[in-house]
Amino acid sequence: MTTIPLTAAETTSRLPYPALAEELSALLADPQVVVPARLEHPLPGGASLFVMPANDGAVAITKLITFTPANAGSRRPTIQGDVVVFDIATGTRQLVLDGPTVTARRTAAVSLLAAQRLAPRRDGPLLIVGAGVQGLSHLEAFAAGLGVREVWINSRSAASAEALADHARGLGLDARVVDDAQAALAHCPLVVTATPASAAVLDAPPREDAFIAAVGAFTPRMVELGAAMCHDIARRGRVVVDTRDAEHEAGDLLQAGMDVAALPALADVVRGNCPRPAGPVLFKSCGWAGWDLAAARLAVRATG
Template identity: 65%
Template sequence: MDILLDDRQTAARLPWVPLVDEIQALLQDASVQVPPRTVLPMAGGAFLFAMPGCDAGTAMTKLITFTPANLGTSTPTIQGDVTVFDVASGRRRLILDGPTVTGRRTAAVSALAARWLAPNLAGPMLIVGAGVQGCAHLEVFAAALGVRDFRIASRRRSGAEALARHAQGLGLRAEVVGDADAALADCPLVATCTPASAVVLRGRPRDDAFIAAVGAFTPQMAELDAGLCRDLAARGRIVLDARDAEHEAGDLLQAGLDVRRVPALADVVRQGAKARADGGPVLFKSCGWAGWDLAAARLALR
């Protein structure tokens, strides 16, 4: 088989529903090993990420760059690869497109969290940010959770309109909204998928809200207002994607919350039904973890 896969070939090996299921299976696999990722700051606010992980049969490492100066240009902000190895032989099996893996696994993790934690999956769903992650979250919440109605907010109306047309092409209902905070009153599902260069959500969510905040992944970045984070902690529940987020969840750290006391998604899945919240809104804070890339690598090999 081909070893080097482009973006379309990588996406074809990572269909939404199997990817969500594979991520859940990984959280229940005792053989998984994932060390802390290496984050190297570079000039111009860019970062180099090295993220390895393995289980009993598969090893992988993701090596990507994040270059915010590329935002709005023809050059992607995320570039790089995921290299997949066979543990027994040490043989390289695949090289996957890094941005595609990142985009799909991040959205699939949000969908898995919503499967376990969202008080209300009926929709509509508000998506803030109309880029790669906004599109991926729209697709996975439709495919894996059956959401059919979306509201899209973006700094660039043209981007929001393009994503709405994409949703309509998939047979979904979608409309562009100018005020994300005002849309919270109608939307029990929310995903913030922006470059996290500025706060994009300040309003009070519904009592049955589930918010997946995925844009901020360093202590200096934030999409959610500090007061909003404190309100969610007081009224409902906060869950991290992984323990590494204790040091990276800028939204929560800037709100002065004790992130060490916040459970991770693995805790929720392992506890089963006992982990479900009794009520109130839920904030799922995602910063990224190499385990999600390992899950994608496992699925891609099959």
């Protein structure tokens, strides 16, 4: 059987954000889900190959992704690859999804699910730091799933920031570009950091009702948030990680010297073991093949 890889647009059409967030929640309650540790294989020139398998009782996937930091600023994306989906009962390859599209949408949907469960205030304004692919996907996810109507955008690239602001306006949102992300923290209860993560981009204390989704740093060597900020949020509110894998991957928290193993994960939140706290919330997301499995499950149903 020949399975033609879906285009980015075809993959997008099968993964609407509210439905994907619901599927992520359902996956966390599914006892048949198995997710081995992902393989990160270093490549010459600072690139990496990620191999990420997962399965439930009916579907098995492997996500194959290259991460090439040297592509930043060029026409080539930094993340490329595919998600291959198999039917377990027959061994048949069912779908080949566009990998970067799955990564962008499931990452934003994970942040959306966390915000739905944990954000003290969900109406915004939303501050997005980083106007790349993840900035765009989080903008769309929070607008579709939380009803956010106002967004503030900060980026090292003025052109990228203006382009994302124009996209937001095209969705009917109020959008502005801001030069000082630290100062914007005082005005925005929702925050997403989605940067190349070579150094801390935020280190000021956030609002008491802040929800921060930090998604740019997904290896121990990467960092977006300053150590003082991480400790301040832990003291006044709560820090939650996406999965237990963050114990080895959450660069922001590890470099801050925090005991990541002691932090609650999103599964604890979904299962009712981590109620919405008082004070600010930091949701640290590093990625997990289980999120790709949830996207595959939803895409298979949408295709079938």
